[in-house]
Amino acid sequence: xxxxxxxxxxxxxxxxxxxxxxxxxGFIFTEGPIWDPRTKSLIFSDMPGDIMRRWSAENGIETFRxxxxxxxxxxxxxxxRLVTCEHGSRVxxxxxxxxxxxxxxxxxxxxxxxxxDLTVKSDGSIYFTDPTYGRMEGPGxxxxxxxxxxxxxxxxxDGELTRLADDFLQPNGIAFSNDESKLFLNDTDxxxxxxxxxxxxxxxxxxxxxxxxxxxxxxxxDGMKIDSQDNLYTTGPGGIHVFDIxxxxxxxxxxxxxxxxxTWGDDDLRTLYVTASKSLYRTRVNVPGRKLF
Numbered sequence: 001x002x003x004x005x006x007x008x009x010x011x012x013x014x015x016x017x018x019x020x021x022x023x024x025x026g027f028i029f030t031e032g033p034i035w036d037p038r039t040k041s042l043i044f045s046d047m048p049g050d051i052m053r054r055w056s057a058e059n060g061i062e063t064f065r066x067x068x069x070x071x072x073x074x075x076x077x078x079x080x081r082l083v084t085c086e087h088g089s090r091v092x093x094x095x096x097x098x099x100x101x102x103x104x105x106x107x108x109x110x111x112x113x114x115x116x117d118l119t120v121k122s123d124g125s126i127y128f129t130d131p132t133y134g135r136m137e138g139p140g141x142x143x144x145x146x147x148x149x150x151x152x153x154x155x156x157x158d159g160e161l162t163r164l165a166d167d168f169l170q171p172n173g174i175a176f177s178n179d180e181s182k183l184f185l186n187d188t189d190x191x192x193x194x195x196x197x198x199x200x201x202x203x204x205x206x207x208x209x210x211x212x213x214x215x216x217x218x219x220x221x222d223g224m225k226i227d228s229q230d231n232l233y234t235t236g237p238g239g240i241h242v243f244d245i246x247x248x249x250x251x252x253x254x255x256x257x258x259x260x261x262x263t264w265g266d267d268d269l270r271t272l273y274v275t276a277s278k279s280l281y282r283t284r285v286n287v288p289g290r291k292l293f
Contacts, residue, residue, distance in 0.1 A: 175224050227264070
């Protein structure tokens with residue numbers, strides 16, 4: 001992992017370099033990393049293997065859940081419960097006793113495509129993307145699409161499912177600005193990031209293109225998150241692109257494998273854990289990520 005500097009401001013965000021450590025390898029295709037501060041461990045998905053794994057410095061790699069309905073994105077709700085997007089057309093929550101509560105499977109009588117990634121707002125509502133990747137051979141369960149669009153949805157605190165947008169080719173990464181006034185979403189097939197205004201009732205409006213994610217090398221907009229200073233990180237050509245709030249591409253954290261997603265971890269939330277195809281990597285950054293609960 002090296003740092004491609006496009007603007008010197010990236011030095012204050014990431015550092016002067018992005019020295020890499022390969023934490024573990026030998027997987028099929030890793031995704032959905034989420035740091036658990038209680039156990040000081042990282043949970044992540046390996047979709048084609050239909051398995052969720054846990055890594056810690058103390059115990060190395062362990063099985064977290066198998067089978068897992070080809071889980072993809074993971075996050076925490078406000079109570080610290082794991083919320084997961086599953087390619088088997090479900091959004092679920094893992095309760096404290098390990099049981100699984102199904103939060104969403106259908107909208108307007110039709111099965112969800114394959115929930116992909118998600119984020120939780122401070123009022124407890126869950127926002128998630130629903131492309132069709134989980135209906136393809138390998139990462140999902142091959143089957144015909146029930147819906148005629150690829151959308152973005154919200155699960156309210158009382159469990160109501162609402163469609164927010166349906167004009168994406170393949171909606172994927174999703175993240176709120178720190179003040180939650182903006183919702184950022186990337187469209188993998190179009191290669192860009194869009195921004196929506198978040199309305200008081202939780203709906204969204206707008207949706208103009210915020211940035212095009214361009215560059216050299218392998219990679220597309222996939223995993224996307226915002227750090228504690230509103231710098232937007234998204235996967236893209238060549239690695240992880242870091243954008244300032246003024247839309248400037250500050251630089252690219254280059255990784256030796258195709259990157260799907262990433263998250264911040266360790267006690268100070270300054271270690272960037274990267275799920276990259278067959279391996280898990282990490283590097284240190286200057287600006288920490290955001291505390292999720």
